[in-house]
Amino acid sequence: MTSTFKNAPAIIAEQWYNTHQAPDLNQLRGRMVVLEAFQMLCPGCVQHGLPQVQRIHDVFSREDVMVLGLHTVFEHHAAMTPVSLVAFLQEYKVTFPVGVDKAQGVGMPVTMSAYRMQGTPTLVLIDGQGRLRNQWLGVVPDLIVGAELMRLILERRHDNGELR
Amino acid sequence: MTSTFKNAPAIIAEQWYNTHQAPDLNQLRGRMVVLEAFQMLCPGCVQHGLPQVQRIHDVFSREDVMVLGLHTVFEHHAAMTPVSLVAFLQEYKVTFPVGVDKAQGVGMPVTMSAYRMQGTPTLVLIDGQGRLRNQWLGVVPDLIVGAELMRLILERRHDNGELR
Amino acid sequence: MTSTFKNAPAIIAEQWYNTHQAPDLNQLRGRMVVLEAFQMLCPGCVQHGLPQVQRIHDVFSREDVMVLGLHTVFEHHAAMTPVSLVAFLQEYKVTFPVGVDKAQGVGMPVTMSAYRMQGTPTLVLIDGQGRLRNQWLGVVPDLIVGAELMRLILERRHDNGELR
Amino acid sequence: MTSTFKNAPAIIAEQWYNTHQAPDLNQLRGRMVVLEAFQMLCPGCVQHGLPQVQRIHDVFSREDVMVLGLHTVFEHHAAMTPVSLVAFLQEYKVTFPVGVDKAQGVGMPVTMSAYRMQGTPTLVLIDGQGRLRNQWLGVVPDLIVGAELMRLILERRHDNGELR
Numbered sequence: 001m002t003s004t005f006k007n008a009p010a011i012i013a014e015q016w017y018n019t020h021q022a023p024d025l026n027q028l029r030g031r032m033v034v035l036e037a038f039q040m041l042c043p044g045c046v047q048h049g050l051p052q053v054q055r056i057h058d059v060f061s062r063e064d065v066m067v068l069g070l071h072t073v074f075e076h077h078a079a080m081t082p083v084s085l086v087a088f089l090q091e092y093k094v095t096f097p098v099g100v101d102k103a104q105g106v107g108m109p110v111t112m113s114a115y116r117m118q119g120t121p122t123l124v125l126i127d128g129q130g131r132l133r134n135q136w137l138g139v140v141p142d143l144i145v146g147a148e149l150m151r152l153i154l155e156r157r158h159d160n161g162e163l164r
Numbered sequence: 165m166t167s168t169f170k171n172a173p174a175i176i177a178e179q180w181y182n183t184h185q186a187p188d189l190n191q192l193r194g195r196m197v198v199l200e201a202f203q204m205l206c207p208g209c210v211q212h213g214l215p216q217v218q219r220i221h222d223v224f225s226r227e228d229v230m231v232l233g234l235h236t237v238f239e240h241h242a243a244m245t246p247v248s249l250v251a252f253l254q255e256y257k258v259t260f261p262v263g264v265d266k267a268q269g270v271g272m273p274v275t276m277s278a279y280r281m282q283g284t285p286t287l288v289l290i291d292g293q294g295r296l297r298n299q300w301l302g303v304v305p306d307l308i309v310g311a312e313l314m315r316l317i318l319e320r321r322h323d324n325g326e327l328r
Numbered sequence: 329m330t331s332t333f334k335n336a337p338a339i340i341a342e343q344w345y346n347t348h349q350a351p352d353l354n355q356l357r358g359r360m361v362v363l364e365a366f367q368m369l370c371p372g373c374v375q376h377g378l379p380q381v382q383r384i385h386d387v388f389s390r391e392d393v394m395v396l397g398l399h400t401v402f403e404h405h406a407a408m409t410p411v412s413l414v415a416f417l418q419e420y421k422v423t424f425p426v427g428v429d430k431a432q433g434v435g436m437p438v439t440m441s442a443y444r445m446q447g448t449p450t451l452v453l454i455d456g457q458g459r460l461r462n463q464w465l466g467v468v469p470d471l472i473v474g475a476e477l478m479r480l481i482l483e484r485r486h487d488n489g490e491l492r
Numbered sequence: 493m494t495s496t497f498k499n500a501p502a503i504i505a506e507q508w509y510n511t512h513q514a515p516d517l518n519q520l521r522g523r524m525v526v527l528e529a530f531q532m533l534c535p536g537c538v539q540h541g542l543p544q545v546q547r548i549h550d551v552f553s554r555e556d557v558m559v560l561g562l563h564t565v566f567e568h569h570a571a572m573t574p575v576s577l578v579a580f581l582q583e584y585k586v587t588f589p590v591g592v593d594k595a596q597g598v599g600m601p602v603t604m605s606a607y608r609m610q611g612t613p614t615l616v617l618i619d620g621q622g623r624l625r626n627q628w629l630g631v632v633p634d635l636i637v638g639a640e641l642m643r644l645i646l647e648r649r650h651d652n653g654e655l656r
């Protein structure tokens with residue numbers, strides 16, 4: 001299969017929560033990565049995006065799928081500081097690793113810019129070769145996300161010669 | 165791949181709605197079949213099962229996935245007759261083909277018995293070779309159904325030499 | 329207070345379920361009556377109307393509020409017969425009294441016509457003097473229904489000299 | 493009617509949003525006050541409490557019912573500062589007046605203590621005479637809140653001689 005997919009930009013985070021080691025897309029090769037870009041004061045993230053990736057985190061095997069959150073603050077910067085984020089993650093029982101996207105002044109943070117995201121929530125699927133495969137802004141149905149996840153899981157297994 | 169899956173039993177229906185031709189699993193080979201066994205007066209079917217397969221019907225390509233409903237009346241037979249079913253399908257805007265499972269007295273109808281279903285709603289996934297692959301009683305998350313659907317779609321494409 | 333409210337038309341039912349005695353608005357004087365006109369195959373009734381009056385039935389004292397259902401079939405008559413209704417009430421765990429509005433051919437049944445209802449679900453509030461006080465077609469918020477119920481309960485208590 | 497209800501403690505706020513003038517229970521006499529004590533990072537407040545009082549704010553007349561929010565931070569103080577609250581109110585489209593309960597160290601703030609609240613969300617109903625009439629911790633159904641609101645509205649109108 002000749003790839004026409006670009007490599008996913010690196011995730012540049014100032015700090016990480018819910019993990020002892022900063023996740024690195026290069027080291028996650030072989031597994032799919034589900035990246036949820038969110039803001040803690042974004043209602044659509046709280047109601048849809050974060051519960052959805054928490055379901056993915058709960059349903060899929062860690063060996064197949066790694067769920068990462070990324071706090072991409074592009075507005076109300078003073079309102080969504082790390083200390084607020086920590087309380088938010090605790091109160092909303094978010095258990096997967098969450099990074100803080102590196103700020104650059106009062107605009108979009110670094111990783112959010114590199115992915116050319118338009119807002120939050122944005123859901124990103126990165127395949128086992130580190131390539132950017134899907135990027136959705138807003139609400140995307142579980143049925144579609146589940147199907148795309150399996151597509152990428154099986155593709156990797158196939159490439160690894162695990163199938164047939 | 166050596167199959168360890170059994171062939172799905174035939175669907176024996178007294179009549180069909182929302183279709184001009186009675187669907188036949190043998191003729192559907194090459195496509196996946198999603199079979200939703202329901203009763204029109206079963207709250208779990210109305211709230212979860214039927215909306216879920218309607219979403220599948222709306223999201224997936226007809227060339228990949230064929231959604232079939234099966235009215236498997238095993239209680240309150242006099243209450244859920246075909247004339248009532250027709251009104252139900254219209255009021256609830258069900259647009260995929262729905263068959264009426266062939267009755268055998270006051271117990272479980274023929275197809276429901278052949279699949280050894282325990283109640284309604286029951287969701288069944290049949291692969292492109294006509295084999296029974298998944299059967300769930302009750303509520304199953306969209307994330308899981310979406311993933312299993314894609315697994316079977318890709319398996320068929322692979323068997324057909326459409327991949328690689 | 330000079331009444332400008334009309335008496336609620338009599339409820340003419342062919343039969344009643346969930347009660348040993350046919351409710352009679354004249355005999356219910358002194359209590360408020362909440363009348364829910366529904367059809368068992370009407371999605372809005374199943375999703376909103378019936379759960380709402382079941383909540384009213386569960387929350388308010390029987391001495392204050394009497395909840396009555398009325399199966400007002402004005403379409404699909406052959407699909408919503410009494411035998412189907414009985415199974416419906418059982419499966420959906422409806423526990424308040426439900427009458428079958430007296431049919432008149434294939435159009436609107438008798439009580440539905442007398443109240444000049446436009447469709448289902450229709451929620452009707454009848455005060456302790458048997459007067460028609462509110463009639464809503466479609467979804468009406470619990471907050472408003474709760475407020476109107478209390479208004480009528482207190483009005484009756486006041487008229488009875490129970491207050492002050 | 494001999495009152496057995498206590499006066500509602502004063503609301504001691506450090507600052508107010510969505511209003512030009514700090515609300516004062518003494519000046520609100522004659523109207524009911526609905527007080528919603530919440531924390532911006534409390535999931536039950538975001539999902540249930542705040543949407544409920546926003547519905548009250550939208551449904552009832554301002555002449556009958558005044559809705560006030562009170563940010564009663566008793567944990568994660570550094571995470572829920574006024575600057576964060578302002579962004580929260582904007583993002584969640586809260587339009588009624590919201591005060592910041594006066595802090596006293598790292599424990600419960602002043603007003604929350606005076607009302608002896610046990611947590612958030614807490615919903616408080618204060619009658620037109622400034623008396624504390626209902627105080628609920630957690631989720632309380634709209635049907636019950638609507639009924640209690642109308643009870644207090646009518647009681648006031650009656651005391652004012654507006655009825656009969």
